[in-house]
Amino acid sequence: MNSVALPADSPGSGHAHSHAPGHGAGGPATKRIVVAYGFWIYLISDIIMFSALFAAYAVLAPATAGGPSARQIFDPNSVAIETACLLASSFACGMASIAVGQRSMKWTQISLVITGLLGFVFLLFELREFHALVARGDGPTHSAFLSAFFTLVGCHGLHITAGLLWLGTMMAQFYAKGFRRDIQYRYMCFSLFWHALDIIWVAIFSLVYLVGMNL
């Protein structure tokens, strides 16, 4: 292929200061950058949706309707384990990204299994917490505070569940189709999704659990 961009010393290109895509030189942005940008827009709209749930929680947190308050139901140890699992899972996902860059099937699959297992343990602890609350009669129907809490944290849990299904799909696709470009772009989107979920969990454990335990 001949070059898409003008050579730097041609009259049309003017300044030779930037050959980076997107600055009017260097040709169209690579597919990788365009795909990542599109998925990034989705992630930001997802974060905006979560911010609406956070706002609802912040408003409804004092409305306990005679039921338990945040201070009475949160278990710091469970939250600490969930946080550790998700952070380690995010790190393992990063290791898988490096393995994909190296076209190493063994390390890609190992890293992705670790990523998935840690995500699964996170989900188990969250379900355990939800189950204990519902069993005590403190389910989402009890008060506005509990409704908002279950909606916010449950929505994050649903995202993690969807992410685990996506993770399994990615492992199968790497196994069956190898390191094809389109599979790599899918994996890149998955890794962005998984890291973004960890960012949302940072907000949840700080603003919902830790602040809640201090109120």
Place this chain on the structure above:
Amino acid sequence: MSVQGDIAPGYESEEGEGREGIREGVRSYLLGLALAIALTLASFGVARTHIIYGPGIPVALVALAIAQMGIHLVFFLHITTAPDNTNNVLALAFGVLIVFVLVFGTVWVMAHMNHNMMPMQDMTGMPQLTRPGQNE
């Protein structure tokens, strides 16, 4: 411009990154992990400590959370100031603006309404309102 082989515009080479990329990549993720762990421990520490002035704890937790989100964005999501990342940074800036307007706007408006609302006890003595068209 060098000849790139028969790759369509917008695609990158089929071959993987060089071996020298491994060490660099792992180092970057490890650094991000270490910083995230440090900030997480700080958050849990702040939540349990009695050294800090009580009402200051939520403020400290918010500050630590925002710092940790920044660490995640830089080390895990690879948001940089490179020219090929300008669009991502602009989209992120717009997203952050919307998030702040939404969260602070909601909390502010609802707290204000809550403050100005008539206490519930006073409304019990009011005459019962009947809906128009409702026959008794």
